[in-house]
Each structure stands twice: as structure tokens, then as C-alpha cells.
Amino acid sequence: MTSMLRVFCALILCTIGLTAPLSSTAASKDFTRQVEELLARMTLEEKIGQLNLVSHGPKFPGMDFIRQGRAGAVINFNNPQDIAAAQKAARESRLGIPLLFSLDVLHGFRTVYPVPLGETATFNPALSRLASEWAAREAAYIGVQWTFAPMADISRDPRWGRIVEGSGEDPYVGRVFAAARVEGFRAGGLAAGPKHFAGYGMVVGGRDYDATDVPITTLRDIVLPPFRAAIDAGSISLMSAFNALNGLPATANRWLLTDILRGEWKFDGFVVSDWAAIEELLGHGLAADGAEAARQAFLAGVDMDLMGRLYEQHLADEVKAGRVRLARIDESVRRVLRAKFRLGLFDRPDADPSRSDAVFPTPEARQVSLTVARETLVLLQNRDGVLPLRAPMRSIALVGGMATSQWDLLGPHAARGHAEDTVTILDNLKRRTTAANVELSYTPGCDPGCDTADGFAAAVETARSADAIVAVLGEPRDLSGEAASRAYPGLPGRQRELLEALVATGKPVIVVLLAGRPLELGPVADKLAAILMAWYPGTEGGAAITETLFGDVNPSGKLPLTWPRTVGQIPIYYNYLPSGRPTEAGQRFTRNYLDESLEPLFPFGWGLGYATFSFSDPVVAAPRLKGTDTLEVRVEVRNTGDCAGKEVAQLYVRDPVASRSRPVRELKAFEKVALAPGEARTLALRVPVRELGFHLEDGTYVVEPGRFEVGVGGSSLADLKASFEVTEGLRIPPHAGPNARANERTRQPRSTR
Ligand code: BGC
Numbered sequence: 001m002t003s004m005l006r007v008f009c010a011l012i013l014c015t016i017g018l019t020a021p022l023s024s025t026a027a028s029k030d031f032t033r034q035v036e037e038l039l040a041r042m043t044l045e046e047k048i049g050q051l052n053l054v055s056h057g058p059k060f061p062g063m064d065f066i067r068q069g070r071a072g073a074v075i076n077f078n079n080p081q082d083i084a085a086a087q088k089a090a091r092e093s094r095l096g097i098p099l100l101f102s103l104d105v106l107h108g109f110r111t112v113y114p115v116p117l118g119e120t121a122t123f124n125p126a127l128s129r130l131a132s133e134w135a136a137r138e139a140a141y142i143g144v145q146w147t148f149a150p151m152a153d154i155s156r157d158p159r160w161g162r163i164v165e166g167s168g169e170d171p172y173v174g175r176v177f178a179a180a181r182v183e184g185f186r187a188g189g190l191a192a193g194p195k196h197f198a199g200y201g202m203v204v205g206g207r208d209y210d211a212t213d214v215p216i217t218t219l220r221d222i223v224l225p226p227f228r229a230a231i232d233a234g235s236i237s238l239m240s241a242f243n244a245l246n247g248l249p250a251t252a253n254r255w256l257l258t259d260i261l262r263g264e265w266k267f268d269g270f271v272v273s274d275w276a277a278i279e280e281l282l283g284h285g286l287a288a289d290g291a292e293a294a295r296q297a298f299l300a301g302v303d304m305d306l307m308g309r310l311y312e313q314h315l316a317d318e319v320k321a322g323r324v325r326l327a328r329i330d331e332s333v334r335r336v337l338r339a340k341f342r343l344g345l346f347d348r349p350d351a352d353p354s355r356s357d358a359v360f361p362t363p364e365a366r367q368v369s370l371t372v373a374r375e376t377l378v379l380l381q382n383r384d385g386v387l388p389l390r391a392p393m394r395s396i397a398l399v400g401g402m403a404t405s406q407w408d409l410l411g412p413h414a415a416r417g418h419a420e421d422t423v424t425i426l427d428n429l430k431r432r433t434t435a436a437n438v439e440l441s442y443t444p445g446c447d448p449g450c451d452t453a454d455g456f457a458a459a460v461e462t463a464r465s466a467d468a469i470v471a472v473l474g475e476p477r478d479l480s481g482e483a484a485s486r487a488y489p490g491l492p493g494r495q496r497e498l499l500e501a502l503v504a505t506g507k508p509v510i511v512v513l514l515a516g517r518p519l520e521l522g523p524v525a526d527k528l529a530a531i532l533m534a535w536y537p538g539t540e541g542g543a544a545i546t547e548t549l550f551g552d553v554n555p556s557g558k559l560p561l562t563w564p565r566t567v568g569q570i571p572i573y574y575n576y577l578p579s580g581r582p583t584e585a586g587q588r589f590t591r592n593y594l595d596e597s598l599e600p601l602f603p604f605g606w607g608l609g610y611a612t613f614s615f616s617d618p619v620v621a622a623p624r625l626k627g628t629d630t631l632e633v634r635v636e637v638r639n640t641g642d643c644a645g646k647e648v649a650q651l652y653v654r655d656p657v658a659s660r661s662r663p664v665r666e667l668k669a670f671e672k673v674a675l676a677p678g679e680a681r682t683l684a685l686r687v688p689v690r691e692l693g694f695h696l697e698d699g700t701y702v703v704e705p706g707r708f709e710v711g712v713g714g715s716s717l718a719d720l721k722a723s724f725e726v727t728e729g730l731r732i733p734p735h736a737g738p739n740a741r742a743n744e745r746t747r748q749p750r751s752t753r
Contacts, residue, residue, distance in 0.1 A: 031341035083143035109138035111361035118535030129184035136188025143351025159206025161484025164516030168560030174226035196241035257301025278308035373544035378557035388551025397466035411536025412481025450493030480516030490520035556646035574604035611641030627730035639675035699734030
């Protein structure tokens with residue numbers, strides 16, 4: 001397509017808004033009359049059909065199946081022709097109930113935005129909202145209606161490959177970004193279905209699909225809040241997780257899916273299982289056969305079966321045998337139908353088969369992708385101000401197979417992203433160095449996986465004659481995402497050796513890392529002049545990296561997780577509990593390793609820029625507060641550097657004496673601020689006192705009276721410098737029973753509810 005035509009298409013698409021965003025009135029209406037009228041006309045088989053989600057592809061049961069009303073939703077239909085054909089078949093079914101079209105749209109559709117973990121590093125939720133909105137616009141344009149996103153799982157373990165899909169380790173950041181994404185998706189025309197409920201991010205050993213053991217208080221304080229935020233922001237569904245949670249698979253966990261979700265949170269959307277997860281209850285050893293698995297999942301609260309096909313096979317018999325009540329089936333069908341009415345599926349025109357995702361990426365979408373990518377990059381280290389690249393530096397040696405990879409820039413879970421839509425780092429650098437009259441040489445050294453050292457000598461030879469070396473290394477995209485747990489989450493293959501050889505030239509080595517997690521860098525980290533974490537930056541990633549290296553853009557990303565020195569430190573996170581024997585150097589019987597520091601390589605919230613910033617001592621506006629008040633902390637942030645830049649002011653709070661041990665610090669607010677050189681701004685960071693509490697084992701939430709400490713700074717190293725007092729606390733009882741009791745109830749598989 002010519003560029004003129006592209007611009008024209010983009011304008012048209014913008015004018016028509018691509019798709020009608022959901023109105024918030026429809027999103028909250030319950031459509032009781034319409035739902036009940038329809039329900040009254042449905043046979044049991046048609047009802048169960050609404051609870052069945054099947055996939056496009058080799059296992060697709062065919063259009064007649066849809067025409068018979070045997071599926072309520074589908075996944076992986078990602079072109080408008082197939083979508084239109086399937087919807088036509090659904091409209092031809094006896095009751096003409098439209099299908100719901102789902103897809104994993106996480107960080108883009110055809111235009112790809114930075115991976116969610118990178119997006120979180122912006123500490124700018126408005127950008128994440130924007131990226132989600134644009135991703136949704138493209139997917140909705142071709143007829144997709146529902147995304148299995150955001151992934152709201154908190155993770156403290158970078159061995160887990162799916163850490164890339166979420167917001168990292170902090171529950172407050174997780175909440176803010178989960179909500180921003182849900183809102184963005186909705187604004188762009190996609191209903192959100194957060195996942196994986198719950199505990200999936202804390203699988204033992206970081207092994208995908210393994211079990212999770214999380215104390216109930218940690219679950220409530222750390223793991224659940226982002227899900228709650230996603231629901232409050234207007235999600236239509238929730239996906240249950242693959243893992244067993246404290247011995248009971250999430251997919252059959254009535255405490256989670258009913259007591260918490262319905263009893264406490266009053267969620268009126270529906271729960272969908274993860275892929276074949278109901279069938280996997282057999283593997284978990286929870287069910288002896290398909291019928292039992294279906295019954296357990298259903299009675300626990302899973303409304304829709306994603307590719308297990310067990311509801312379809314067994315639920316009718318379970319009802320006929322009296323093991324599942326019809327009223328319970330009706331309740332699940334109601335939830336699904338209500339969602340369909342809320343999304344306007346009964347009135348909306350179907351997908352237009354003449355549409356194509358080839359109209360993307362539009363220049364506007366590319367621009368959004370670039371804007372977001374610029375703020376995701378985290379400058380971890382910058383010795384002697386080696387970056388930005390500038391005179392008298394006249395020549396650069398570019399090394400690393402990833403520098404020419406289009407595919408890897410997109411990252412895992414890239415929906416319909418096309419590698420050829422991206423421009424490589426090499427090509428971007430060529431353009432920029434030519435403009436700056438800087439000489440650029442490129443010798444890969446090895447391919448992205450770096451299995452052999454055959455090319456090292458040539459790379460070192462070229463590097464020797466350059467003023468600086470830029471090495472683009474990291475994890476090829478297949479090493480990140482689902483089913484990509486790594487026991488050695490370091491530089492893959494022989495990349496570290498290559499780096500050592502480059503360092504040995506004595507030239508400053510600037511490493512650009514493409515990866516979906518913090519990588520163990522080993523001793524070479526200390527010898528690097530600069531480290532720029534670029535995550536997987538998306539369609540415009542090559543441009544964002546180049547601009548940042550040259551200082552056209554000042555990096556402002558911050559780490560949404562703690563970067564370990566070595567895998568042996570994992571799990572490592574900033575909001576740990578204090579010890580009775582706090583770390584003391586040289587004191588054996590304190591919280592220590594014998595063979596490694598306890599400090600991470602880079603702390604949570606860390607990230608440098610080309611400007612420097614100072615923070616005044618924080619001032620607490622009102623030092624005596626009640627549980628219903630809002631804490632306000634004022635702090636002046638000043639740009640003490642010589643270029644404009646952005647800093648993230650981070651507010652940490654500690655409750656030093658409480659009825660349970662409380663973390664050494666917890667992030668409670670942040671604000672990103674743009675400042676010109678010499679400019680200062682006073683920020684007022686606010687936290688409702690209600691958010692300073694924690695859960696007791698029985699689920700009661702308390703904010704206890706007493707003195708709290710606060711600290712503000714540009715990372716989690718922020719010293720705790722001011723304090724305030726909560727004079728009257730809060731105590732909010734849970735609405736449902738504790739885990740053990742509820743689990744006991746779910747473990748009576750043969751009873752009905
Ligand atoms: C993943 C989910 C995803 C689903 C559908 C599963 O394997 O765990 O995150 O939404 O597949 O693609």
C-alpha cells in the first residue's frame with residue numbers, strides 16, 4: 001500500500017472510531033428481562049452450549065456445531081472472513097444467539113506495543129491504557145470482541161517465563177496497570193478477561209504449570225488485589241488458573257471462584273477455565289474421570305469450559321442424575337448471556353468480511369507504539385556518562401545477532417504481529433549514525449541463540465577499532481512467555497563469553513538487552529559501561545532504542561521488579577518482611593548468604609536517565625489521621641541535570657509495629673513528572689489510609705492504629721524519613737469463610753449445591 005493510501009485508511013479508521021466502544025451504561029446494566037426471556041426458551045443442551053468455548057484450528061468442531069447452538073464462544077478466529085462465517089452460523093442456530101469471539105490480545109494485534117512488563121516499566125499507566133486501546137481497536141476492527149488479558153498475576157520469580165505478560169512483583173503497581181489495561185481495552189472495543197485467577201505467578205521453582213503454595217494472607221495482600229482492580233475497572237470475565245493453589249487446583253477452587261469472587265467481590269461476570277484446565281483436573285489427581293472433573297469445576301464456579309469439551313459431554317447427564325441442579329446451570333448461562341447483552345452482540349452488526357488487518361499498522365498506531373516504547377526503556381547503568389552517544393565518539397561497533405532480528409523485537413504473545421512490520425536496530429542505527437556522521441560497523445559475533453563462538457574473533461576485531469561497542473543481546477523471543485521457564489535465566493548460549501571478549505578490548509561496552517525478564521548477568525555486569533533494558537519493545541522498538549542511545553529521547557523507565565544478581569537469590573523482592581536478625585555484614589548469624597550478597601543487582605523502581613533529580617525531605621500534610629482520611633505527602637522534585645527529563649516519584653510506607661510482621665517498605669503511590677533543566681515541582685502524593693492495612697488469617701482486613709514511616713525517592717532505595725500516626729484504625733470483616741472451611745466444602749464432589 002502506498003503511504004498516501006495508508007494515511008487515508010488511517011484517517012477513515014480514526015473517523016469511524018474502528019468500532020463502537022462499549023458505553024458504560026450498557027456495561028453495568030443487567031438486562032434481566034432480555035436474559036430471562038431468552039433463558040426461558042432454551043433447552044438444556046442449548047444452555048450448556050453457551051458454556052462451551054471452542055477453538056479455531058485442527059480441533060474446531062465445524063460450522064454445523066455452531067449452527068446447532070453447541071458453542072457460546074470461540075477463540076483464535078483472527079480474520080474477519082472466518083469470524084463473519086462463524087457468526088452467520090450462530091445466527092442461523094434455533095435461537096440465533098451470537099458467538100463471543102475471543103483472542104489473546106495482550107500487547108497489540110497487528111501493530112505490536114511493548115510487552116506488558118515493559119509497559120509497566122513506564123510507570124505511566126496512561127501509556128499502558130493507550131497501548132491497550134489501540135491494540136483493541138485493531139482486533140475489534142476485524143471482529144474480535146473479548147481479550148484474555150490483562151494478565152494480573154504478581155510474580156517474584158523471573159525463572160517463570162510468563163512474568164513478561166504481567167506487571168511484575170508489586171501489588172499496587174499491579175492494580176494500577178491492570179485497571180488501566182481493562183479501561184484501555186474497553187475504550188478500544190474489547191471486553192477484558194483478566195487471568196489467571198489465582199496464584200499462577202507464584203508457581204514453585206518458577207516452573208510453569210506447577211503448584212503454588214501461598215499463605216492466605218499473602219494471597220489476599222499481594223496476589224488478589226490486581227484481580228480486584230481489574231474487575232472494578234469493568235472486566236466481563238475472569239480466567240481461572242492452571243495451578244493448584246495450596247493443594248486445591250484453582251479450576252476447582254470454590255473458595256476462590258465463589259466465596260471470594262461472588263461472595264466478597266460481588267462479581268457478576270463469568271469465569272472461563274484456562275485451556276483444557278477442566279480436563280487437567282484428572283492430571284491434578286482431583287477427578288477420576290471427565291464427568292467428575294466437569295462437575296467439580298462447574299460447582300466450584302467455572303462457568304465456561306475453554307477447550308476441555310467436558311461440559312458439553314457431561315453436564316446434561318450430571319443434571320439428569322441430580323448431581324448438578326438446573327438452577328445452577330441457569331445461573332452460569334445468565335452470566336454469559338448478560339455479558340453478551342452488555343457487549344451489544346444482539347444488536348451489533350457482525351464483522352465485515354471485506355476488512356483486513358493488512359490496513360495496519362497505520363502511521364498513528366506506529367506513533368503510539370513508538371511513544372510507549374520510548375518510556376519503557378530502563379537505563380540500568382551508565383558509567384562515566386557513556387550514554388548518550390555523542391562527540392567526540394566517531395565510530396560504533398555494533399555486535400549481536402538480535403540487532404538484525406525483526407521477529408524478536410515483537411516479543412512473545414504478539415497476536416497477529418508481523419515481523420516485517422518492524423525495522424531492525426541495525427537499520428535504525430544506520431540511519432541515525434549517517435545523520436550524525438558517525439561510522440557504524442556491524443559484526444554479529446553470533447546469531448541470537450549464540451550457540452557457537454565461531455564469529456567472536458571477527459566481532460572483537462571490528463570492535464577494537466571503534467570508539468564504543470553496542471552489543472544487542474538477550475533472550476530470543478521463544479525463550480520468554482508461556483512454557484518458557486528457565487532454570488538459568490541468564491544470557492543464553494555463549495552470549496556472556498562474547499561480552500567478556502568485547503569488554504577485554506578495553507572499549508566501553510554498552511549492552512542493549514532484549515528480554516522478558518531480568519537476566520542473571522554475572523561478574524561481567526560490573527565491567528559494562530552501560531546497560532539499557534529494552535524488554536521486547538514492539539513494532540517501533542528499533543527506533544525507540546536508537547533514539548535513546550543517541551539522547552534524542554531521555555530514558556525514564558523504572559524496574560517493576562527486583563533484578564537479582566544470581567538465580568540463587570530468587571525469589572527476591574523489595575517488600576520483604578523484616579527479620580529478627582537483620583542483615584549485618586560479617587555477622588554470620590544474621591539474614592545473609594555465605595557466598596553472595598543479599599542486595600539485588602538493581603532494586604525495584606530503579607532506572608537512570610540523562611538528567612539527574614533531587615528530592616526534598618517529604619512533608620506529611622496532616623500527621624494524625626483516621627482510617628477514613630487520606631495521607632498526603634508533599635515533596636519537591638528538582639531536575640538538577642542539564643537536559644529535560646522525567647522522574648518517577650515513588651512513595652513508600654512502612655508500618656513498623658503491628659499485630660503481624662509488615663514489609664520493610666511498600667509502594668503506595670507514584671507519579672511521573674516531566675521537568676526542564678533546573679525546574680522544580682512540588683508533588684502531593686496521596687494514599688487513602690484505608691490502603692495502609694493488611695489481612696489477618698481469617699480474611700479480616702485491618703488498618704492498625706500507630707506510627708507509620710514514609711519515604712519518597714526515585715527508587716525503592718528511598719529512605720524512610722517522615723512519619724505520621726493513624727489514631728483510629730479500620731477493621732473490615734470478610735464476607736466469606738476461611739480457605740480451609742471452604743475447601744472442605746468443595747472436596748465433597750458427589751454432592752449438589
Ligand atoms: C494460556 C492462557 C491463554 C489461553 C488461550 C492458555 O494456554 O494459559 O493465558 O489465554 O491459553 O490462548
